[in-house]
Amino acid sequence: MSTSEPRPAAIPPAAAQSSEATPTGNFITDRIDADNQAGTYGGRVATRFPPEPNGYLHIGHAKSICLNFGLMGRYSGTCNLRFDDTNPETEEVEYVESIEGDVRWLGFSPTAVLYASDYYQGIYDCAEQLILDGKAYVDSLSVEELRQYRGNYYIKGIESPYRSRGVDENLDLFRRMRAGEFEDGQHVLRAKIDLASQNMNLRDPPLYRIRKNTPHHRTGSTWPIYPTYDYAHPLSDAFEGITHSICTLEFEAHRPLYDWCIHELADTPAGKRLFRSRPQQIEFARLALTYTVLSKRKLIELVKGGHVHGWDDPRMPTLAGLRRRGITPEALRAFCDRIGVARRDSMVDVALLEHSIRDNLNDKAPRVMAVLNPLKVVITNYPEGKTEEFDAPYFPDVPGSPTRKVPFSRTLYIERDDFKEVPPKKWYRLSPGKEIRLRWACLITCHEVIKDASGEVVELRCTMDENSRGGNAPDGRKVLGTSHWVSAPHALKSEVRLYDRLFRLPNPADVPEGQDWKTALNPDSLQIIDGAMLEPSLATSEPGRHVQFERIGYFFADPLRSKPGAPVWNRTVTLKDTWAKLEAKGS
RNA sequence: UGGGGCGUCGACAAGCGGUAAGUCACGGGUCUUUGGAACCCGCAUUCGUAGGUUCGAAUCCUACCGCCCCAACCA
Numbered sequence: 001m002s003t004s005e006p007r008p009a010a011i012p013p014a015a016a017q018s019s020e021a022t023p024t025g026n027f028i029t030d031r032i033d034a035d036n037q038a039g040t041y042g043g044r045v046a047t048r049f050p051p052e053p054n055g056y057l058h059i060g061h062a063k064s065i066c067l068n069f070g071l072m073g074r075y076s077g078t079c080n081l082r083f084d085d086t087n088p089e090t091e092e093v094e095y096v097e098s099i100e101g102d103v104r105w106l107g108f109s110p111t112a113v114l115y116a117s118d119y120y121q122g123i124y125d126c127a128e129q130l131i132l133d134g135k136a137y138v139d140s141l142s143v144e145e146l147r148q149y150r151g152n153y154y155i156k157g158i159e160s161p162y163r164s165r166g167v168d169e170n171l172d173l174f175r176r177m178r179a180g181e182f183e184d185g186q187h188v189l190r191a192k193i194d195l196a197s198q199n200m201n202l203r204d205p206p207l208y209r210i211r212k213n214t215p216h217h218r219t220g221s222t223w224p225i226y227p228t229y230d231y232a233h234p235l236s237d238a239f240e241g242i243t244h245s246i247c248t249l250e251f252e253a254h255r256p257l258y259d260w261c262i263h264e265l266a267d268t269p270a271g272k273r274l275f276r277s278r279p280q281q282i283e284f285a286r287l288a289l290t291y292t293v294l295s296k297r298k299l300i301e302l303v304k305g306g307h308v309h310g311w312d313d314p315r316m317p318t319l320a321g322l323r324r325r326g327i328t329p330e331a332l333r334a335f336c337d338r339i340g341v342a343r344r345d346s347m348v349d350v351a352l353l354e355h356s357i358r359d360n361l362n363d364k365a366p367r368v369m370a371v372l373n374p375l376k377v378v379i380t381n382y383p384e385g386k387t388e389e390f391d392a393p394y395f396p397d398v399p400g401s402p403t404r405k406v407p408f409s410r411t412l413y414i415e416r417d418d419f420k421e422v423p424p425k426k427w428y429r430l431s432p433g434k435e436i437r438l439r440w441a442c443l444i445t446c447h448e449v450i451k452d453a454s455g456e457v458v459e460l461r462c463t464m465d466e467n468s469r470g471g472n473a474p475d476g477r478k479v480l481g482t483s484h485w486v487s488a489p490h491a492l493k494s495e496v497r498l499y500d501r502l503f504r505l506p507n508p509a510d511v512p513e514g515q516d517w518k519t520a521l522n523p524d525s526l527q528i529i530d531g532a533m534l535e536p537s538l539a540t541s542e543p544g545r546h547v548q549f550e551r552i553g554y555f556f557a558d559p560l561r562s563k564p565g566a567p568v569w570n571r572t573v574t575l576k577d578t579w580a581k582l583e584a585k586g587s
Numbered sequence: 588u589g590g591g592g593c594g595u596c597g598a599c600a601a602g603c604g605g606u607a608a609g610u611c612a613c614g615g616g617u618c619u620u621u622g623g624a625a626c627c628c629g630c631a632u633u634c635g636u637a638g639g640u641u642c643g644a645a646u647c648c649u650a651c652c653g654c655c656c657c658a659a660c661c662a
Binding site for chain 1: 588589590591592593594597598599600601603608609610611612619620621622623624625654655656657658659660661662
């Protein structure tokens with residue numbers, strides 16, 4: 001989808017997957033190293049990325065994807081994409097498609113694309129085995145009752161009257177559950193563990209529930225019962241031969257249950273059971289980003305509430321949104337390498353993401369000129385009707401860079417911000433009597449400021465130094481200021497969309513007591529400019545092209561909104577702006 | 588009134604008993620036809636706090652403080 005100018009050989013492609021540095025180790029690689037040392041898995045490393053297909057992937061998932069697939073790369077292992085589709089009430093094919101596409105877009109190829117639903121029969125068989133072993137029973141309490149019986153943090157749970165059902169009755173009832181003889185909620189299969197456990201997850205957790213009339217997006221109506229996450233996940237891992245099952249911190253309290261499932265069903269020295277492998281769950285801290293919201297609930301609220309224009313709105317932290325904003329997979333991967341992996345809750349500064357984006361696009365995006373907020377400039381000593389073309393390099397820092405022709409004429413546009421009638425201190429740019437350089441064209445000096453009735457500056461009358469073609473001072477005099485410009489009669493008038501942070505607070509949850517988090521939304525997160533004036537070479541830009549508008553930022557030709565010959569440009573990220581910083585400091 | 592986890596620079600994060608890596612941010616400078624990029628320099632005598640063990644502690648022990656997670660037939 002992305003195009004770029006033929007890059008001069010001097011610049012290496014920005015981070016081909018193979019040339020990316022191996023990130024430093026973390027507590028997970030330490031674990032794996034120890035396992036390899038001990039021969040726990042015979043040196044095998046098998047991971048998986050297990051999304052539930054009930055929503056779009058976001059940058060937090062990217063961290064997990066990079067982690068799991070990164071481990072595959074680091075240890076020459078495997079990494080499956082496995083859809084954790086055990087809840088038919090919320091899952092849809094639309095999501096499985098977008099998720100797989102996002103993973104591949106990020107640059108990873110799963111060893112296999114699998115589904116928990118692929119294992120429904122095996123998972124079921126394991127359940128019968130548990131019943132046979134007296135380790136699971138069919139309970140017929142209502143949801144309400146079950147909750148009562150389970151107790152709470154301070155009060156132990158008490159046994160359900162159905163806990164003592166015999167193996168035969170349990171097996172019969174469970175098979176009838178499977179046969180679809182019961183209604184939702186009538187029965188549930190529970191593990192028989194410990195109602196007094198201080199870990200609530202061990203107080204006889206549900207293993208199977210009835211969802212008789214809810215079709216599953218893959219298995220249709222063949223199953224009236226569905227396994228819970230806690231039960232299906234360890235088994236799916238085991239069936240796939242996963243060695244290290246990596247998930248986020250909130251699942252930590254579930255690990256004893258994960259281990260219980262493996263322990264009860266895996267082969268033992270004493271004999272064969274349902275499977276051989278003994279995967280281990282390892283938790284890490286999920287990503288939090290400043291000025292961003294990543295909870296599924298809040299993301300849905302943004303979309304449904306019309307605060308953004310859909311899941312792929314360029315302001316969204318979804319992979320679809322980031323992609324449309326012009327953020328590259330390379331930048332995202334570099335970002336994930338930089339943030340590291342640990343167990344402590346943390347909030348990463350978006351500036352780190354922005355740096356990763358600029359760092360990647362700096363190598364990759366050709367430089368072009370665009371005037372977002374035009375101010376007319378007339379070169380009084382340049383003949384009316386005359387036109388000439390200047391050569392401008394796409395990659396100015398690279399010797400021998402490819403170039404394009406940029407037309408020049410008597411009437412131009414420069415950026416309104418590049419002129420000040422009363423220059424502040426340290427102002428390099430244009431003001432009455434001052435000289436600046438027009439990038440790649442010539443030096444000009446401002447002689448006259450023309451205003452309209454309301455006093456607004458509408459035109460500048462300038463002269464050019466005839467001997468400064470290309471922008472070099474004929475006598476070597478220093479000209480600090482350089483402005484980008486566009487020839488008015490040749491300008492391509494375009495729509496440019498300036499995207500900014502979606503929230504105005506580093507932590508959108510830090511809203512005053514009682515206020516909704518959405519009050520932290522940044523009202524200026526999208527500014528649409530209809531009349532931007534671009535150099536004409538941009539007319540033929542393919543959707544998905546990355547460019548740098550010099551001195552402004554990196555922009556991306558929107559794949560959806562662009563029309564042939566009329567690209568619409570999304571600002572991916574601004575350039576660092578030292579002047580803005582100086583200005584802010586001065587005031 | 589329970590259980591589990593975590594606390595190293597403004598933000599991430601190495602460190603695993605031998606005397607505080609790196610990145611971003613920030614500040615200063617060089618260079619510059621992007622106030623961009625690049626390059627150079629600076630930025631934790633100190634590791635939540637208080638004790639203890641040790642020749643030596645961010646690393647071990649004890650206590651305390653703070654933050655996060657757990658009572659869905661969600662994942």
